[in-house]
Amino acid sequence: QALEQLLAAGPIDVLVNNAGIYDDAPMAGMTRDQWHRVIDVSLHGFFNVTQPLLLPMIRTRWGRIVTITSVSGVMGNRGQVNYAAAKAGLHGATKALALELASRQITVNAVAPGLISTSATQALFDHEAIDRLVPMKRAGTIEEVASLVTYLVSDAAAYVSGQIISVNGAQA
Numbered sequence: 001q002a003l004e005q006l007l008a009a010g011p012i013d014v015l016v017n018n019a020g021i022y023d024d025a026p027m028a029g030m031t032r033d034q035w036h037r038v039i040d041v042s043l044h045g046f047f048n049v050t051q052p053l054l055l056p057m058i059r060t061r062w063g064r065i066v067t068i069t070s071v072s073g074v075m076g077n078r079g080q081v082n083y084a085a086a087k088a089g090l091h092g093a094t095k096a097l098a099l100e101l102a103s104r105q106i107t108v109n110a111v112a113p114g115l116i117s118t119s120a121t122q123a124l125f126d127h128e129a130i131d132r133l134v135p136m137k138r139a140g141t142i143e144e145v146a147s148l149v150t151y152l153v154s155d156a157a158a159y160v161s162g163q164i165i166s167v168n169g170a171q172a
Contacts, residue, residue, distance in 0.1 A: 003049070003052050003053065004052075007052070007053070007056060010056075011053075011056030011057055011059065011060050011063075012053050012056065012057070012063075013057065013060070013062060013063050013064065014063070014064045014065075014066075014153045015049070015050060015053055015063070015064070015065045015066070016066045016067075016068070016149060016153070017045070017046050017049060017050065017065070017066070017067040017068065017090075018067075018068040019041055019042065019045040019046075019049075020038075020041060020042050020045075020068070020069075020070070020083075020086070020087070021037065021038060021041045021042075022038065022080065022083045023037055023038050023082065023083075024079045024080050024083070025079060026078070026079055027081040027082075030081065030082060034082060035082045038082040038083050038086050039082065039085070039086050039089075041086075042083075042086035042087065042089070042090060043086055043089050043090065043093075046067060046090055046093060050065060050097075054101075057101075057104070057106055058101070058104050058106070061104050061105050061106075062104075062105050062106065063101070063104075063105075063106035063107070064106070064107050064152065064153040064154075064157075065097070065101075065106065065107070065108045065109070066108075066109050066110070066111060066149050066152050066153060067090050067093075067094055067108075067109075067110045067111070068110070068111050068113065068145070068149075069087040069090045069091060069094075069110045069111065069112045069113075069164070070083070070084075070087040070112055070113060070114075071112050071113065071114040071115075071166060071168045071171050072084040072087055073086070073087025073088040073089075073090065073091055073112060074087075074088075074091070074112050074164065074166060075171070087112070090110060091110055091112075091164050094108055094109060094110040094162065094163075094164065095162050095164075098161045098162030098163075099162065101161075102161060102162075105158070107152070107157060107158065107160060107161035108161055108162065109152050109157075109160060109161060109162070109163045109164075109165065110163070110164045110165070111145060111148055111149055111152070111165055111166075111167060112164055112165065112166045112167070112168070113140060113145050113166075113167045113168065114134065114140060114166065114167065114168025114169055114171040115130060115133060115134055115139045115140065115168070115169070115171070116139060116140045116141065116142060116144075116145060116167075117139040117140065117141055117142070118142065121139060125139070133171065134168070134169040134170070134171055135169060135170035135171065136169030136170055137169075138169065139169075140167055140168065140169055144167055145167050148165060148167055152165075
């Protein structure tokens with residue numbers, strides 16, 4: 001219903017999918033609820049938001065769709081089988097949707113951040129852990145991720161589609 005209200009004002013040209021949660025556990029001890037909760041937010045959320053916006057975008061023959069995923073979807077991560085599966089699923093959806101929409105001048109890409117400095121990551125990763133995990137020996141910044149997204153939604157990126165672009169300090 002919220003999307004219907006937004007679409008009443010006209011088509012949405014730019015969509016950045018940035019929903020995701022994690023509920024980590026080794027898969028041997030993971031509950032069905034943990035699995036479904038993470039998959040529901042990432043994969044079903046992508047569908048629920050993106051699908052209603054496609055026909056209006058197709059009619060205008062212009063659009064940009066960027067989905068924020070994770071380095072976990074590229075290389076996996078212990079204790080995050082559900083999260084890695086959800087993010088990798090978004091990678092496949094990005095590539096397939098890019099093929100479906102290419103002739104309509106609508107680009108579809110994913111940005112896969114690695115360790116980004118946020119209040120959550122600062123609580124989880126000390127400087128030694130970052131040095132061990134990230135070849136660049138630092139966490140990325142929110143601004144570095146946002147700059148890539150800004151480029152991907154611009155006219156300058158009209159020929160960039162179907163890509164999974166990592167922002168990860170050479171992690172993968």
